[in-house]
Amino acid sequence: MSASSIDLAVIPGDGIGPEVIAEAVKVLEKAVAAEGVELKQTHYKLGAEHWLETGETLPDEVLADLRTRDAILFGAVGAAPGDTRIPSGIIEREMLLKLRFSLDHYVNLRPSRLYGTVGSPLANPGTIDFIVVREGTEGPYVGNGGSLRAGTPHEVATEVSLNTAHGVERVVRDAFRRASARERKHVTLVHKHNVLVYAGHLWKRTVEAVAAEFPEVTHDYLHVDAATIFMVTDPSRFDVIVTDNLFGDILTDLAAAITGGIGLAASGNINMDRTAPSMFEPVHGSAPDIAGQGKADPTAAILSAALLLDHLGFTAASRRIEAAVVADVEKRDGGARSTSAIGDAIAAGL
């Protein structure tokens, strides 16, 4: 990467992925052009459709090629539910999770913010402005399971959650760093250490140890079940949540729901050591039911592009996208606009 160009990998994916990514690229191009930065794009055909055509999920050469880029903008992948031609989970694991794991995206960053007038399902949402720092490279997501006597009455199926001091410490430290730069400077660890004792205690001990390096940051702990209660009764209490891969998956969908839906929820899969490109994607899926109809909200993809710019150091351009999104979102009255109309409006607002 040079300051005057960005070498971007684009993976539009399936369903509404290509539609929302087209708008994100539109906004991204305009935002960086204003700073004299060229956006060099390489598009990759990957996902369920591509698998149906070729049987490929993520070939090694493609992964190697992706490694040479500055960052990845990702749409969404996944076949229609009930499409029995695709073994369930194969695209998720052999493509999306393979990217996150291979490129060591250990910080899965998911900000949650309620914008003025956007509809929260909560009667009294209050001010919602927190980030979830979800671990992205271990935990129950490692694919370490198996089944014995599958399909018989004696079947035993296991799933192993793997947690390492290395993996937990780096993401916990990232959460404290981010908290330290925020106004409220508060970290909440979410786990279930009264049941998942070994993993839970590794997380707790690590938080205690890292907290000592950040005397300006306060911290507390919530069991994951209690955290979901506060998410709907008192979401204002959260500033920075740090949690494992699975709890983070669950909490961030709930967080998206209370802040107006996954049409707005952005995420970054970040390699903070920059040993490989980071990947930015909307939290939503491929929504095959509305694909190709111009009905998808590209806002989450556009906000993901803003996170991408921020990660690459184009802070001002990132802020301008965010501001344009906020301005657009605050004007929304529930009326339907097409995917490209929303993209155009946000681009115009830059």
Next chain:
Amino acid sequence: MSASSIDLAVIPGDGIGPEVIAEAVKVLEKAVAAEGVELKQTHYKLGAEHWLETGETLPDEVLADLRTRDAILFGAVGAAPGDTRIPSGIIEREMLLKLRFSLDHYVNLRPSRLYGTVGSPLANPGTIDFIVVREGTEGPYVGNGGSLRAGTPHEVATEVSLNTAHGVERVVRDAFRRASARERKHVTLVHKHNVLVYAGHLWKRTVEAVAAEFPEVTHDYLHVDAATIFMVTDPSRFDVIVTDNLFGDILTDLAAAITGGIGLAASGNINMDRTAPSMFEPVHGSAPDIAGQGKADPTAAILSAALLLDHLGFTAASRRIEAAVVADVEKRDGGARSTSAIGDAIAAGL
């Protein structure tokens, strides 16, 4: 058990446990007395306080004695957060979970219902009336984990989720049976089979197989992250949810929150084969911060007693308690009443 008496084990536990259990027993006694049934009670001192005094969690003799009872009414256990005298999780695992596992409480039944005027945090909750059938004896709760090189930078901590055809099938069949007896006759399996492939596919295959025995029951599937979204955007869609031990833990706290809080959420830990007594407990914890002040809401404990009667076949008495609770809850205006005032009002309403 004879039809004219119930041999009840009572475990009040810690914090607000004794207070809410006193009200539940009060209501229970009155409800069965009206049918000429005697309530024989044996109280057991167990929990965090008891551990501090004696170092005992659940001695074998006590467990053996509990096995001879018809049913167990359980309050809540757990020390104050931050009480460092008690190793975290020890009471939960060596007492509460030990009871659930030893007595083979494979159906953790948690009904969720929004009563007329009770405050849901949702702006438009609609009609909420579903039950969660949470697996209670396996999954990530088996305590099968460990740590290697604990406390060093090379620590690895694991947690193993164990799932068996036997364990999954019996709870799935229970869910379909319950659905079959309900008006909407619909089962939703909640899991995360696109990531937790082995366990997830065992659950999915089992649901497909059992569904074939219940042609009158429809069913669908949701990933756990998506389920939390629907819980706040469209809870009316749920009728019977069947899910594993950990997802069930998370979803039922969220379900309690959207139906007016854990002050109302009842549960049964049920051994459907009746090889050991079942145990009924409010979903809430011991709430040490408000213990001994008469501030706790005994409604969840009272509704748990109603589930207990239903399980023992005292259907009419169970319904009368439920009706008295509903009548009381629908009159609530947010004004504070003491624990015993609420218990008295519900008892009077029988």
